[in-house]
Amino acid sequence: MRSLIRPLVAVVAVVTLAAGCASKAPSSSGGSGSGSGGKKQFVVGYSQSNNAEPYRAQLNLQLEYFMKQHPDMKLLPIADAHQSSATQVSQVQNFIQQKVDVLIVSPNEPAPLTAAVQQACQAKIPVIILDRSVNTDCYTSFIGGDNYEIGKLAGQEAVKQLPNGGNVVELRGIMSDQPQIDRDKGFRDGIKANPKIKIVADREAKWLKDSAVPIMQQWLSRYPKIDLVYGQNDPMTLGAYLSAKAQHRESQMKFIGTDGLAIPDGGIRAVQLGELTSTFVYPTCAKEAADTAYAITHGKQVSKKQVLHTTQVTKENAAQLYKQYDMSGKIGG
Amino acid sequence: MPDQTATEEETVAAKAGGSPPRLRTRMRRLLPVLGSLQGYIGLILVIVLGLATKGEVFWNQTNLTNAVGAFASRGILAVGVTLVILTGGIDLSVGSILGIGSMVSAMMLVHHNLTPWEIVPICMLVGAFFGLCNGVGTTWLRIQSFVMTLAMLSVVRGLDRQYSNNVSVGTQVVNDQGHLTPHSAQFQDLGTPGHNVLTGVLGQGVYYPVLALVVVCVVFQLILSKTRFGRHVYAVGGNATAARLSGVNVTAVTITVFVLSGMLAGFAGPIDAAYSASADPLAGTSYELDAIAAAVIGGTSLAGGRGTIVGTFVGALILTLLDNVLGLNAVSDNWQLVIKGLIVVAAVVLQRPGFFAAALTPVRRLIGSSPREGDEK
Numbered sequence: 001m002r003s004l005i006r007p008l009v010a011v012v013a014v015v016t017l018a019a020g021c022a023s024k025a026p027s028s029s030g031g032s033g034s035g036s037g038g039k040k041q042f043v044v045g046y047s048q049s050n051n052a053e054p055y056r057a058q059l060n061l062q063l064e065y066f067m068k069q070h071p072d073m074k075l076l077p078i079a080d081a082h083q084s085s086a087t088q089v090s091q092v093q094n095f096i097q098q099k100v101d102v103l104i105v106s107p108n109e110p111a112p113l114t115a116a117v118q119q120a121c122q123a124k125i126p127v128i129i130l131d132r133s134v135n136t137d138c139y140t141s142f143i144g145g146d147n148y149e150i151g152k153l154a155g156q157e158a159v160k161q162l163p164n165g166g167n168v169v170e171l172r173g174i175m176s177d178q179p180q181i182d183r184d185k186g187f188r189d190g191i192k193a194n195p196k197i198k199i200v201a202d203r204e205a206k207w208l209k210d211s212a213v214p215i216m217q218q219w220l221s222r223y224p225k226i227d228l229v230y231g232q233n234d235p236m237t238l239g240a241y242l243s244a245k246a247q248h249r250e251s252q253m254k255f256i257g258t259d260g261l262a263i264p265d266g267g268i269r270a271v272q273l274g275e276l277t278s279t280f281v282y283p284t285c286a287k288e289a290a291d292t293a294y295a296i297t298h299g300k301q302v303s304k305k306q307v308l309h310t311t312q313v314t315k316e317n318a319a320q321l322y323k324q325y326d327m328s329g330k331i332g333g
Numbered sequence: 334m335p336d337q338t339a340t341e342e343e344t345v346a347a348k349a350g351g352s353p354p355r356l357r358t359r360m361r362r363l364l365p366v367l368g369s370l371q372g373y374i375g376l377i378l379v380i381v382l383g384l385a386t387k388g389e390v391f392w393n394q395t396n397l398t399n400a401v402g403a404f405a406s407r408g409i410l411a412v413g414v415t416l417v418i419l420t421g422g423i424d425l426s427v428g429s430i431l432g433i434g435s436m437v438s439a440m441m442l443v444h445h446n447l448t449p450w451e452i453v454p455i456c457m458l459v460g461a462f463f464g465l466c467n468g469v470g471t472t473w474l475r476i477q478s479f480v481m482t483l484a485m486l487s488v489v490r491g492l493d494r495q496y497s498n499n500v501s502v503g504t505q506v507v508n509d510q511g512h513l514t515p516h517s518a519q520f521q522d523l524g525t526p527g528h529n530v531l532t533g534v535l536g537q538g539v540y541y542p543v544l545a546l547v548v549v550c551v552v553f554q555l556i557l558s559k560t561r562f563g564r565h566v567y568a569v570g571g572n573a574t575a576a577r578l579s580g581v582n583v584t585a586v587t588i589t590v591f592v593l594s595g596m597l598a599g600f601a602g603p604i605d606a607a608y609s610a611s612a613d614p615l616a617g618t619s620y621e622l623d624a625i626a627a628a629v630i631g632g633t634s635l636a637g638g639r640g641t642i643v644g645t646f647v648g649a650l651i652l653t654l655l656d657n658v659l660g661l662n663a664v665s666d667n668w669q670l671v672i673k674g675l676i677v678v679a680a681v682v683l684q685r686p687g688f689f690a691a692a693l694t695p696v697r698r699l700i701g702s703s704p705r706e707g708d709e710k
Contacts (some may be wrong), residue, residue, distance in 0.1 A: 052614045057499035175666070204666045209501075210609040210616065212528060214403035218660040221396050235501070235613070242610055246527025247395070265503035265611050273507070 020271030042102065042297040044075045045095035047088055049108035049132075051080040053207075054235075055282065058261050061248040063104075072127060076100065085112035092116040096123050102293040103139070106130040110178075125297045130285050132178060141292050143285040143306045147182035150280045150310045151232075154183070154256050155190015157278055158197060158228055158310070161254045165196020166227030169219050171236040173207040183232045183258060198228075205236045214238030220244065226253050234259045234267030234279055239274050250275075254303045255331075260313045262325035272318040282320070283308035355654050359450050369632035371683045375676075380649055383658040391661060397654075402524065404653030405542030406431060406601040406608065406617075408646065410624035412629075413594030415645045417660040418628055419557075420590050421570040422478035422635025426467060426485035427598040428620035430460045433493040434602020435601055439612035442520050449519050453603055455653040461592050462597020463489055468588030478591075486621070494614045500612040504606055523605035542604045546646075549597065554642040566590060570637030626673075630680040651676070 020142035046063060048056055060078050067075040079095070081088035085108045091250035095103050095117055103125050107113040114135040120127050121138035129142045158168060170187065173180035184202075191197045201219055205212040212231065220228060220243060229244075231237030244250040259283035260267045288306055295302050313321055340373040383391035390396065401408075410427040434456040441447045441455060463485060464535030468479035506517040513521075521528045522541055557563035565586045568576040577583050606612040631642025631648025655676065659669050683690070 047355075051499045052494050054499070054501050086360050201663060204658075208615070209607065209611060209613065213609055214399065214656070215405070215660060217396075217399040217526065218657060221390050221393075221399075222661055222663075235609075236612075239609055246525070249525075263500055265501045273511075323600075 009063075017085065019260060041072050042293075043098075043100045044073055044086075044104060045079070045092045045098065045100040046075060046104040047079045047091045047095065047106065049081050049088060049106050050083040051078070054232075054261055054263060054266065055259055055284070058263065058325075058327065059106070059284040059286050062284050063289060065327060065330050066287045066290035067293075071292065073290070073294060073297070081108055083108060083119050085109045088113060090118045091113040092120060096125060099123075100319050101297055102123060102126050102128065104128045104130060104289055104293065105134075107134055110134050117327045128289055128292055128296075137161055140296060141302045141304060141306060143288050143292065143308065145283045145285070145308050145310060147282075148186040149177045150258055150282060151183035151186020151188075152190040153186075153280055153310060153312065154194065154230060154258060155187040156193065157256055158187075158191050158230060158254075159193045161256075161277060162194070162227055163196055165194055165198070167198055167200045167223060167225055168228045168230060168235070169216075169223070169226055170199055170202035171204055171205045171229070171231040171240060173204070173232045173236075175204050177207075179293050180232055187230055197228075204232075205239070207233050207236060207237035212236040213243050216243035217239040217246075220247055220249060228254045231257050232258065233254070234261065234270065234276070237267075237276060237279075238270055241270075260325075261309070262322045262327070266324045268313050268318050268325070270315045272314060272322065274315070279313045281311040281313060281325070283310065283316050339381040340412070352678070353559055369644055369684055371688075372644055373652070375651050375680065376654070379654045379658060383654065383661070386658065387661045391658060396657065396661075398543060399526070400653050400657035401546070401650070402526070402540050402608070403650055404623075404627075405546040405655070407652075408546045408649035409549050409597050409601040409604070411627040412549050412642055413597035413630075414568065414621070414624045414635050415532065415555065415579065415628045415640055415642055416557075416590040417478070417507055418625075418633050418635060419566050419570045419593050419637060419640055420523040421573065422471060422587065422590070422636070423482065423625070424467065424594045425479065425482040425621050426463065426489055426598050427594060427624055428617040428622075429486045429489035429493065430463050430595055430598035430604055431601050431605055431617035432615070433463075433489050433496070434460050434599040435579050435606040435612040435616045436497050436502065436602075436614065437491050437599075438520075438603035438606045439504050439626045440496070440515060442504055443502055443506055446514070446516055448516050449603065452520070452526070453523075453600065455594045456602045458599070461596040462600070464592040464595020464598075465588065467595065468591035471591065472584045472587050481658050490618075497612070497614045499614050501611050503611045505610050515671055520603075520607055521610070522607075524604045525610055526608070544609065545600075545604060548647075549600075552696055553593075557642060559593055562586070562589070567638055570625045570639075572638075620697055623652065626677055629677060631686045632680075648680070670696045 044067065048060060050056055051060065067073050079091040088108050089112060092103065092105060092113070092163055093116060093209040103120050105113065105127060107118065107129065110133055117127055117134050118136050127138050131144045132140060137141050146173040168191070170184070172184060190292040193242055200223055203215050205215055216239065229237060229240045231240060234257040237255050242254050244253060255275065257267045257276050257279035258284060260279045262268050267276060271279055285308060288308065292302050311321065407513070410431060414424050414427055437459050438452045441452045467482050469486055470476045471478045504520050506514045508514050522530050524542040530541045530544065532538035557566060565576070565581045568581050569583050569586050573583055576696060605616055627649040628633065628640065628645045629648070630651055631640065631644035631646065633645060655673070656669070659672065693701050
């Protein structure tokens with residue numbers, strides 16, 4: 001009996017898998033090429049480095065939304081590289097094979113993606129680079145925020161919050177990430193205005209809230225006086241807030257974050273609730289990317305480099321900013 | 334292997350008869366349950382290091398609670414992983430199952446407004462289901478556990494990300510007046526820093542993640558050392574063929590340990606969500622490696638058949654207290670990684686069966702008592 005069951009289970013599993021693949025296949029390949037309704041539709045491929053970061057998930061939602069605003073633009077299903085440059089290279093090559101009209105890439109890392117972007121360029125496909133650069137000039141437009149500027153503004157906010165100086169702790173993202181390096185440098189330059197402000201401790205919390213909690217607990221044990229927490233993203237800053245609140249010390253210090261996502265668990269809401277003193281919106285570039293793709297396909301000139309500026313979130317403008325950036329309800333299905 | 338030597342010694346002792354050997358036999362029965370001596374030495378070394386460098390800052394209730402609490406969810410994973418390793422298998426999917434458990438708990442709270450009393454069992458069921466998949470894969474489909482659970486690591490993480498839409502879900506739900514909803518406030522007791530349970534019974538109360546870790550360790554150590562199932566776990570890990578021939582249902586034991594491991598990972602999910610007051614789609618990533626490290630440092634052999642839950646608990650304490658001591662001393666993150674890796678190597682070398690006896694042989698010779706024959710080989 002058992003000897004029969006095993007092959008049966010295997011067969012059923014294989015059939016289900018095959019059926020699943022078969023049913024998926026037409027829908028993904030059917031998106032390529034020009035639209036069917038007679039009128040020309042421009043196809044856009046987007047390769048995202050990692051869907052599973054709230055910032056990038058928000059970017060994806062916004063891009064889908066803003067693309068839909070242009071009826072003759074069609075966004076293919078977003079390709080997720082799961083933080084792997086190798087995966088992303090093959091995804092970009094897939095889009096080249098499908099001869100998309102515009103290719104948008106959020107590079108996972110500059111160097112590995114450079115060759116793939118050059119391939120697209122040789123295939124005469126216009127490329128829009130988002131957020132992180134590549135080591136070639138062979139693209140149509142780069143759109144990104146300025147992490148150094150955001151760090152520097154955060155530093156200047158710290159100077160404003162601590163007129164008499166004080167002890168600052170800094171929670172850093174993954175040490176080798178370029179945004180981490182830039183935000184850190186900007187912040188340190190920003191606080192130079194007041195030499196009485198000292199960074200007493202800084203550690204890598206890998207952009208993660210649950211890594212930040214124990215680190216802050218250790219700092220609270222070590223330093224009787226902490227005046228300001230600077231987190232290079234909001235989740236880490238909010239993790240530090242949780243730790244400080246547990247020891248009833250949250251009112252003794254200011255919390256400055258970065259990202260300012262308009263999601264219930266994000267930084268703008270936290271500023272509204274008074275948990276964060278302030279945060280800085282790191283622009284997702286989605287609207288600009290959609291507009292640039294539209295301009296390219298309609299023969300208009302686009303600028304080679306578009307640097308987007310940040311918006312500081314304070315208690316005064318938080319509610320309005322949340323409404324402006326909130327994507328829930330704007331996208332159906 | 335070591336079990337066999339232990340039983341040989343026991344029978345030798347029993348044959349010799351008399352009361353002193355009987356006492357020794359008892360000691361030998363009790364000792365394995367307590368884990369290896371080397372584990373305790375390591376733990377004491379870490380504590381001494383902490384006391385020497387930071388004194389009161391290290392040795393106070395708040396800091397120790399924080400340190401153990403930071404590792405509690407991974408410690409619970411380690412208990413499940415230990416069970417699987419004891420049977421000679423491995424479970425790489427526990428980090429992902431913790432992740433989906435954490436996401437399910439946040440979703441149940443935010444979208445369905447359930448109480449923690451309902452959320453925790455649901456998460457355990459979800460975890461147990463994925464554990465069952467692991468068990469079925471390794472037994473009926475005869476996939477090696479490393480491969481099967483590696484596949485489930487990917488499958489479960491994918492489901493988690495799909496379910497959450499890649500967006501983290503906060504567990505601090507606020508009503509119109511700006512206060513936490515009652516269920517959200519209760520959920521904080523599952524591990525949000527600064528919230529204790531049993532405050533009425535035990536003065537300041539206890540931090541739930543720590544309590545949960547200790548209870549899980551005690552319960553599963555009792556299951557391992559006091560029940561027939563526990564003996565079967567060791568038997569399957571020691572020699573699966575011999576176990577089968579002596580009437581142990583190897584398939585049932587294997588499936589059960591995977592279900593228990595998944596269930597514990599599901600149980601740890603809400604703790605992880607409460608700890609950072611949000612469920613992140615990436616929560617639990619690479620936790621399985623920490624869990625395996627805790628088990629290995631605690632004296633569990635990846636070959637199966639040797640190890641205890643108490644040992645794993647000690648291993649978890651070593652890892653998290655070391656992290657705490659290094660953090661308090663502001664050791665750079667890069668060196669922390671190096672040190673933690675070296676500790677695993679040292680632990681495995683030191684815990685080789687017979688390492689201690691071999692090291693003691695010259696000492697014994699000096700004293701003049703003749704070493705036993707087994708040690709000389």
